[in-house]
Amino acid sequence: MPRPRSLTQDQIAEAALAVIDRDGLPALSMRAVAAELGMSTMALYRYVDDRQELERLVVELVLGGVDLSPPSGTSWRERIAVLVARMRDHVGAHPGVVPLTMTHRHRSLGILRWSEAVLGVLADAGVEGRERVVALRGLLSYTVGAIQLEHLASLSGAGTTALAGLPRAEFPYTAETAGHARLVDADEEFRGGLDLVLRGIRDT
Amino acid sequence: MPRPRSLTQDQIAEAALAVIDRDGLPALSMRAVAAELGMSTMALYRYVDDRQELERLVVELVLGGVDLSPPSGTSWRERIAVLVARMRDHVGAHPGVVPLTMTHRHRSLGILRWSEAVLGVLADAGVEGRERVVALRGLLSYTVGAIQLEHLASLSGAGTTALAGLPRAEFPYTAETAGHARLVDADEEFRGGLDLVLRGIRDT
């Protein structure tokens, strides 16, 4: 009977993501998204309860796009590594959303589906019960932490420049390590850390 | 010559932390901190450039309080575990600051000092060069991620309740795992995940 809806929540999430990708996370506001869609600010509230939900939609859009088809043919560790890498790539394609993924992760269907996929691989590998819980949470923690370190740290680049001006005497190891750090690129570093976790998980 | 300062930056950070602990992070505002200190809002700007710096001070206050004295007498893995646990405990005592620690971590002297301590233990264990870089970043990523998962997830408790209402068919492993999860308490889970990383680090 009534006038039909002219937008889907997906379109709204896409508009918000466009704003974030173009102007950065601080530029995300109800006004900005409405402008992006060519409608008034308040019209947005017909589709979305509040800003929180808008953010949730953006996170779902990004996290929901991760390919969860089982990577087959290799070891279980490698299959998990593929799932983790897909997640990292998807989030990494939209660095501005990283802080949002943190705040809204726990109510994301996308992350639950991803977790389910990882649990499946772990189960195949013979990791059971308590061990499996710990393994999943460990993987999730590492992945989440590493993605953040990567994007929030490089955001300003202040991290590395601050390193340069450190008092050598107080930070001998850090100074020495900084030299090596420049030789390890982000992908290798991420994979290296992931391997630490994967090595620590004991299969059957 | 001029009138002396009546406050230190530490006192300001403590006031801000008090606001966060009492009323939560969203309640943190220049006005609230000024009120906490019994002065006008703008007086704050005599001690702090802007809100960013205020947040930085709070993070430094929390992170700077971590005891870095070398835990001696046990294996290197246990020594690292102690350093990690101290950090977790310090941050965990102020859950509201968790999101701030993320945003400001990369310019925190406290975290650099902590990293230096961890690097020292790793060096003692014979972990060198690239391996040491990867180990540190892995530990940092896990620690940061795990602390966040712990506090942001439980923040609303929505995570666990959402789990209950999941379609069993689509999430068989998650459903099964949720049962086990209730049996593992947060401390064990954190330590379990950390052990995964520690096991993965190869010494001499």
Next chain:
DNA sequence: CGTGTAGGTGTACGGCATACGCTCACCATT
């Protein structure tokens, strides 16, 4: 006992999320 520097205050502005009430387009019924 002045005097200048810097501490402290009050006001004001622009931007934010959002509550509220209005108009009017659409569609099902008559």
Next chain:
DNA sequence: AATGGTGAGCGTATGCCGTACACCTACACG
């Protein structure tokens, strides 16, 4: 073809926020 109700979309207003600016004032020094 006329009509009526439902909900889409908009304009306005409120009360937060950070902070720029101009102004007083207390103090340490000469």
